[in-house]
Amino acid sequence: MSRIKYLLISLLVGFALQIQQVAYAQKVKITESFSNQSLDQILSTLSGKYNLKFAYDPVALNQISFTGQFRNDSPDKVLKQLLKDSGFEFIALNNVYVIKRAEKPIVEEKNKPIQGIVRDRISGEALPYASIRVVDNDLGATTNTDGFFTIPDVKSDSVSIEVRYLGFEPLQMRVARVQYNSKPIVVELDPKKFILADVEVVRNITSMLATGDRPGEMVFDTKKVGDIPGISGIDILAPLQLLPGVDGNTESLSGLMVRHSPADKNLISYDGFTIYHINHLFGAFSSLNSKAIKDVRLYRGGFDSRWGGRASSVIEITGKTGNENSVSVDAGTDQLAGDFTFEGPLGKHASFIVSARRSYTDFYRSPQFLNLFESAASDLMLSKQNFTAFGSDPDAPSYLFYDANAKVSVKPSNNDILSVSGYVGRDRLNFLQMVSSPFINENALWGNSGAGARWAKQWNSWLYQNFTIGISEFTSNYQHYDSTLKRRGMQPVYDTIVRNYATETGLNDISVNLNAQVTLSNQIILELGYQSNLVNSKSSENYYHAVNSLPVADTLRQNDFNSRVNTGWLQFNFKTNGLKSLVIGGRVSQHNLTDQYYVEPRVQMVISPTSKLDLKFAAGLYNQFINRIYLTGNGVRYLWVASDEKTFPVVKSKHFVTGLNYTSNGLTVDIEGYAKQTEGLSYVQTVIRRTSTNRFVEQSKIFYVDSRSFGVDVLVRKTWQNAEGWVSYSLSKAFNQSSTLNGGDEYYALDDHLHELKLVGLYKWRKWRVVGTWIFGTPKPWDELLLTPNLTLSPDYEKNSSRLEPYHRLDAGLSYLAKVSVSGELEVGVKVFNLYNRDNMLARPYTLTDTPVSDYLQGKSIIEYHDIYGYSITPTFFFNIKF
Incomplete structure (x- = not known):
């Protein structure tokens, strides 16, 4: 009780x-x-x-x-x-x-998405094309250009996701489904660091290079561009020449050739505007500063419907938005130029970055500069006198270059990004040699500038929009005059040879792009867009060559056009178990000069039998309406022209790509086979003929050529804790064909070479970094003319039938990196281009001799070959500080 x-x-x-x-x-x-x-x-x-x-x-x-x-x-x-x-x-x-x-589900409750943005934890920069995977199932996504991602139709209340981005530590985190009106999840990644025994952070250590998720795609970590030995330590495009399928034997970024297509067939897109000229010092290095660039991707062929207007490849460059968390300063110098980068936040919702570089070459002529200048501008026939470094030698070249990048980004909300970016790159040359024959006067000013404004918005979990307006301007004014007194054999008679060459080009490009991405489900994404491109250009070329006032060559070309292309594009991206992606789409373009419509179907497919193996395929049609005509001489001498199907045809190309990618424990094996057919290429060919008055004249004619190339590109890459290395190998062939050249028979293209091998190795020990690259290429063709006694082409002549010597060179670098504060770094080092000083002949173009008539009467050849060699050994000492 x-x-x-x-x-x-x-x-x-x-x-x-x-x-x-x-x-x-x-x-x-x-x-x-x-x-x-x-x-x-x-x-x-x-x-x-x-x-x-x-x-x-x-x-x-x-x-x-x-x-x-x-x-x-x-x-x-x-x-x-x-x-x-x-x-x-x-x-x-x-x-x-x-x-x-609630025990009883709400009627409106459905599968909800995971929506977020991926950022750099240190700077706050959004990371484009980061990979997101839901652990333990097949769901996943890739961030867009602004770092947004959406994984729709998530059934669980919360899931674990894995996020990866080149150069950053992978991250796994638990996230929950979101309400439709909630803020996106912010995923912050830490840059990869190498920790020493004394717990001092030294530098990012591995994964300089990665293969992308699409066929033909390659990605470089922009923070590691300086690790590659080259002439400039901040050259964003030089590392691309170490990739399979990109010609590494040209030593000139003005000639960046991807899978045997001319350089102008590459689209270089920088924050929504097109760059038409990308180099300094006649192609010695690019004018794009890696310190201002967040992401660079190369699509070597078979690219999808988002891209158009070019027939070969795409180089997509995304500029930095600036450090959103703190002010950062980065400065560096070498024997050619100094650079400075300043970035930081503007209040709570904006950031900025300003980066500039200028050469010292107009008042300090380093041995490195004179070596590069003489090789790059060999047609100037520099006298062999020794110029003083700081002197005012009247015959020394006066040359300078500069470039600058700037960007302001505003985030009015978590789902909106507004940005305005600008770029300018210029070269200027004045050269006057009047102390002895030949007397030379050359003046040139050339370069590219551009600006882009964009508004990107993630409207909700299924709709993303990107609106861009881009403006680009390319100008080139080049004037060269030389006069030579040449003795006629043993006779006391002198001939006066005069050459006068001038080109003027002014090109303006305005582009408008409105793109949208609609996430219909986990399996289907719809992408569509509209693009309008207006290009206005005026150009002229005048070449005059005379002996004793008698013309040997007299060419005048003028172009004036307004090209307008309006394009609509659409593509579906499907993915299921085992099918990583199937992209089917196309573009429809209307060109005002031809008054025709052009349909470009595209398809890409990636199949993943296992988590380590991808099988890939791509095919498509590609049209190009603005093309470059290469002229004789250095890299400044070219003209941009528009296709009208009368004077210049539309360039049309077909791409077929297939291959596989295997990744496991730091090892990557990527193999791609390709076949490419291109028609409508325009080339300038020198034609020599004998007149009825027994004179010889040189004519510069434009020929229309079709080409085909095929090959296999192989990349084998391995990373370790403190080292990285890869082997790039290409086996390929390239042919041209024209009804008016070589009797209509197919012949080898000038860039044809059967084998190309590139070895890259990077090793880090404590605060030291050692890097080396070696490039080898089998001989390329050159056009050896075979003439009969009456100076007509011999029946035995075959165009481009002779071969140069094999190409090879070794580049190396050594640097030391030390911490100077909590966030500051000091780096010093030396890089050597062409370490064992190999004399690599790159080409052998020909012209008439200065005195063809007298040479003919004396039984000499009237043909003169101008051998073009690569750069000799070039050491570069550099210094860089960041805080």
Whole structure:
């Protein structure tokens, strides 16, 4: 009996206490105001200020936000309002408000997405094309240009995702499904670091290079461009020549050839505008500064419907938006130029970056500069006198270059990005040699400038939009005059040879792009867009060559055009188990000069039999309406022309790509076979003929050529804890054919070479870094003319039938990196281009001799070959500081 009494008393006391607690809770009156705060934060505030107890899942409630206010409201009323339409409910148990999912599902409750943005934890920069994978299933996504991603139709309340990006530590994290009006999840990645025994962070260590998710795609870590030995340590495009399928034997980025297509067939897109000229010092290195660039991707062929206007490849460059967390300064110098980069936040919602480089070459002529200049501008026939470094030698070349990048980005909301970016790169040359024959006067000013404005918005979990307006301007004014007195054999007679060459080009490009991405489900993404491109150009070329006032060559070309192309494009991206991606789409373009429509179907497919192996395929049609005509001489001498199907044809190309990619434990094997057919290429060919008055004249004619190339590109890459290396190998053939050349028979293209091998190795030990690259290429063709005694082409002549010597060179670098503050770094080092000083002959173009008539009468050849050699050994000492 006493035991029953005890139980009854206990129950009564407990009930009384509970009534008392409930009574206390009901007496509590809450007065608060909340603005877009998560429920997790709100409940934490209520618990601390009003002594209320809650039990809930913080991960789930952290993704639900609330905006509103309460005035003298009870806890029950507040909780009902907070949890309205959230799919959660509350009950009071033992003085604790337990918040749980509603037992009866809300009618509107469906599978909800995971929506977020991937950023650099240090700078706050959004990371484009990062890979996101849901652990333990086949769901996944890739961030867009602005770092946004969406994984729709997620059934679980929360899942684990894995995020990867080149040059950053991979991250696994638990995330919850989101409400449609909530903020995107922010995923922050840490840059990869190498930790020494004394716990000092030295530098990013591995993964300089990666293969992309699409056929033909290659990606470089822009922070590691300086690791590659070259003439310039901040050259963003030089590392591309170490990739399979990119010709590494040209030593000139003005001749960056991808899978045997001319350089102008590459689209170089920088923040929405097109760059037409990319190099300094006649092609010695590029004018694009890696310190201002966040991401660079090369699509070597078979690219999808997002891209158009070029027939070979795409180089997509995304500029940095600037450090969003703190101010950063980066400065560097070498024997040619100095550079400076300044970036930081502008308030809470904006950031900026300014980067500039200028050469010293107009007042300091280093041995490196004179070596490069004489090789790059060999047609100037520099005298062999020794110029002083700082002197005012009247015959020394006056040359300078500069480039600058700037960008301002504004984020008015978590889902909006507004940015304005600009770029300018210029070269200027003045050369006057009047002390001895030949007397030379050359003046040139050339370069590219551009600006882009873009607005990107993630409207909701399924719609992303990107609107871009780009403006680009290319100018080139080149004038060369030389006069030579040449003795006629042993006779006391001198001939006066005069050459006068001038080109003027002004090109303006305006482009408007509106693109959208619609995520229909986990399996289907729809991409579509509209593009309008207006190009206006005026150019002229004048070449005059005379002997004793008698013309040997007299060519005048003028072009004036307004080209307008309007394009609509559409593509579907499908993926299922085992099918990583199937992209089917196309472009439809209308060109005003031809008044025709052009249809370009495209397809890409990547199949993944296992998590380590991808099988890939791509095919498509590609049209190009603005093309470059290469002229004789250095890299400044070319003209841009528009296709009208009268004077110049539309360039049309067909791409077929197939291959595989295998990745496991730091090893990557990528193999791609390709076949490419291109028609409508325009080339300038020198024609020599004999007149009825027994004179010889040189004519520069334009010929229309079709080409075909095929080959296999192989990349084998391996990374270790403190080293990285890869082998690039290409086996390929390239042929040209024209009804008016070589009797109509097919002949070898000038860039044909059967084998090309590139070896790259990088090793880091403590604060030291050693890097080496070796390039080998089998001989390329050159056009050896075979003439009969009456100076007509011999029946034995075959165009481009002779071969140069094999090409090979070794580049090496050594550098030391030290910490100077918590976030500051100091780096010094030396890089050597062509370490064993190999004399590589790159080409053998020909012209008439200065005195063809007298040479003919003396039984000499009237043909003169101008051998073009690569750069000799070129050491570069550099210094860089960042804080």
